[in-house]
Amino acid sequence: MKNKSSKYTLDVKRYSLTIGWLYPELMNTYGDRGNITVLMKRCQWRGIKAEVKHLNPGFSISELKKCDLLLMGGAQDKQQEIVNKDLKRVKAPLSEMIEKATPGLYVCGGFQFLGKYYKEADGNIIEGLGIFDLYTENPGKNHPRLIGDIVINPMFELGHKPEAISQKQVVVGFENHGGRTHLGKNIKPLGKVLKGFGNNGKDGFEGAVYKNSFGTYLHGPILPKNSHFADYLLHLALDQKYKDFELKDLDDSLEWQAHDSALDKIS
Amino acid sequence: MINVISIILGKAIIFLSNTLNLGSGSTWPGHIALSINPNFIKDILRSHMESGKLKVIIIAGTNGKTTTGRLVTSIIRENGKTYLQNKAGANLINGLASAIIKGASIFSLARRDPGRLNQDYLIFESDENALPEVLQQTNPDYVIVLNLFRDQLDRYGEVNTIAKKWQKAFEKLDNKTVLILNTDDPQVSFLSKKTNAKVLFFGLDKTNGENKLKHGADSIYCPKCFHMLDFTEVHFSHLGSWSCTNCNLKRPKPDLSNLSYYPLPGTYNKYNSLAAALFAKAEKISSKKVKKAFKSFTPAFGRQEKIKYKGRYVQLFLSKNPTSFNESLSTVKELGGKNFLLVLNDRIPDGLDVSWIWDINFEEILDKNFNITVAGDRCYDMGLRLKYAEFFTHIEPDLRKALDHAVENISSEQVLYILPNYSSMLEIRKILTGRKIL
Known part of the structure; x- marks a missing residue:
């Protein structure tokens, strides 16, 4: 079995995409860099010029506003404290972008930050940005972290060509979180849990969707093995920038092989 | 006295486990001794x-x-x-107790000198x-x-x-x-x-x-x-x-x-x-x-250990997290190596989450002149990681086949560098040497 790395398309790079990576040095504990790599390569392989802006603490608002797609990962507690402080500073412009339907993927810590608050194991409450109608509570030391492989069925049609992926809808990943997230009325879950814990291990839902922003606990990282989700994000971002943009198909046989072998292992 | 019983019991378990090749002699004796006396x-x-x-x-x-x-x-x-030392992999408190039981002198037990370590x-x-x-x-x-x-x-x-x-x-x-x-x-x-x-x-x-x-x-x-x-x-x-x-x-x-x-x-x-x-x-x-x-130092098993297999030399570099993986890649590159077999499992001793492979700096350390074969339970994950680093990769889920493929493709003066994580290292070592160590 050979896996040939795809060739660059030498088209004139008419199209371009700017990805904003929020706090790359602080929020990168669980291989989150892989999500960025996947989005970049999947643009480049289609001849779309892709650029990543590293938005570290103190970044300028004008840089943020140049971004077509936002990503934020998870981190250790100490790092999250620093990030939470800086997020307060950029709350208004970030909210505005999310409200204007700028696509974004917020994993684990990033997902929790967009909610109303995070209650730590010792009862201390960290205020969130309140953009997502949800809150997260860590029930304390006597409750185990929710750790393991997870499969979810997204509650909307993923992919730029829904008919092509109907039987390959599910998203696979790995979750590892102490906090339990509860969604409010004004937000929808990303998917139904088929295997694993999800937001809180109880209500059977995972993640959240608000306009074009997606929150999730799925690591793995999420995008390499779920190329349909990666392309869905690219589609949303490019469609918003260039009306009726159509993504070219890529050879995703290896992506699906990894996806399906993870699925086999879990079920 | 209770400790004497634990030691005798523990030694009996070690003896049985060695004789029957059960492979549990490095933790069980200690586990029992500690449950009798914490x-x-x-x-x-x-x-x-x-x-x-x-x-x-x-x-x-x-x-x-x-x-x-x-x-x-x-x-x-x-x-x-x-010296007395715990057995490889038995790194928890029961492994320590087991090492003590193994090292305790039998003769001292008879003299009611419980657990004399000489x-x-x-x-x-x-x-x-x-x-x-x-x-x-x-x-x-x-x-x-x-x-x-x-x-x-x-x-x-x-x-x-x-x-x-x-x-x-x-x-x-x-x-x-x-x-x-x-x-x-x-x-x-x-x-x-x-x-x-x-x-x-x-x-x-x-x-x-x-x-x-x-x-x-x-x-x-x-x-x-x-x-x-x-x-x-x-x-x-x-x-x-x-x-x-x-x-x-x-x-x-x-x-x-x-x-x-x-x-x-x-x-x-x-x-x-x-x-x-x-x-x-x-x-x-x-x-x-x-x-x-x-x-006169010889490396521990799996840690830069060199083994001859089918007329070729292979060298094992245990690589189980982003830092050890990056350091293995850099070291092999310094040694002038060109051929890799990467083996990724996700069993209990490895950790179940393979997200960390996206933190390996393949792009910065390697160039296109390396031959890479990928195997293991999560070979498609590793293959995918390398696809996105734009490396040409041969993916083979079956470890023995992958090893044979990689070895067949090198000349007699070349070395195949194998980077496995923990359980895959034990597995590949068994194939290479024909026997189990743990």
Whole structure:
């Protein structure tokens, strides 16, 4: 079995995409860099010029506003404290972008930050940005972290060509979180849990969707093995920038092989 | 008396398990002894430690424990002394108790001298989470701490969580203990701050290292005030010359930073060698003896171990987390290697989460002139990682087939470098040598 790395398309790079990576040095504990790599390569392989802006603490608002797609990962507690402080500073412009339907993927810590608050194991409450109608509570030391492989069925049609992926809808990943997230009325879950814990291990839902922003606990990282989700994000971002943009198909046989072998292992 | 029963029972289990090849003799005896008497280890060690006859050495750190343990034992042997050591992989408290049971003299049992250990040293490689309890149970003479990196986040949790636990445990040590700490690792070095134990530091002198942190560095914040640290030199990951501009905490000067001979290639092995040599210095063992021990050193299984297979040489570089993987890649590249077999499993000893492979810096370390074969339970994950690094890869789920393919494609003067994680290393070693070790 050979896996040939795809060739660059030498088209004139008419199209371009700017990805904003929020706090790359602080929020990168669980291989989150892989999500960025996947989005970049999947643009480049289609001849779309892709650029990543590293938005570290103190970044300028004008840089943020140049971004077509936002990503934020998870981190250790100490790092999250620093990030939470800086997020307060950029709350208004970030909210505005999310409200204007700028696509974004917020994993684990990033997902929790967009909610109303995070209650730590010792009862201390960290205020969130309140953009997502949800809150997260860590029930304390006597409750185990929710750790393991997870499969979810997204509650909307993923992919730029829904008919092509109907039987390959599910998203696979790995979750590892102490906090339990509860969604409010004004937000929808990303998917139904088929295997694993999800937001809180109880209500059977995972993640959240608000306009074009997606929150999730799925690591793995999420995008390499779920190329349909990666392309869905690219589609949303490019469609918003260039009306009726159509993504070219890529050879995703290896992506699906990894996806399906993870699925086999879990079920 | 109860401990005597535990030892006899334990020895019987070890005997049975060896005879029947059950492979559980390195944890079960200790497990039983500890459930009968939770203070089993403390009780046995107490009398020995008071007389000063037996010295206890604990080795901790994410990467390099086994190699450092082996370097330490090679020095002890060269010095004409004896030792007792836990079996590879049995790094929890029951592994320690099992090692004691195995080492206890049968003859002393008859003399009602329970658990007499006749060795000069007891060496224990401790699991990160087990370390606080191990320290409490043993009150050791030496604690060697090598480093702290992200590893198996689903099992160990985050680096800072472990650092906090260790900090608390180190506060309880008294001045009988000598700490041998890596000064280049900010969190490890900081363990010296709130303890009554004596402290010795090892670290690396200026090398041709870089002055920039690369992706995957873990401890880049001041362990005291959480301000971002300044690095004037980085050897790899977050190991280097660090200082905090906010609270003025800085890397303490090392007591040992250079050796005339290193037994194994790789910067990470320089640290392991320095740690072992600093222990020798503290024990007043001459540097001549250390050099002699290092010259005749053979690597531990899976750690740069060279094996001949089907007329070709293969060399195993255990690579189980982003830092050890990056260091293995760099070392193989320095050695002029061109052929890789990467094996990725996700079983219990490996950690179930393979996200970390996206933190490996393939793009920065390798170029297109490498032949890469990928195998293991999660070979498609690794294959995908390499696809996105734009490397040409051969993916083969079956380990034996993958190995044969990789070996067939090299010439007799070339070496196949195998980078497996833990369970896949045991598996591939079994194929290579035809027998099981653990």
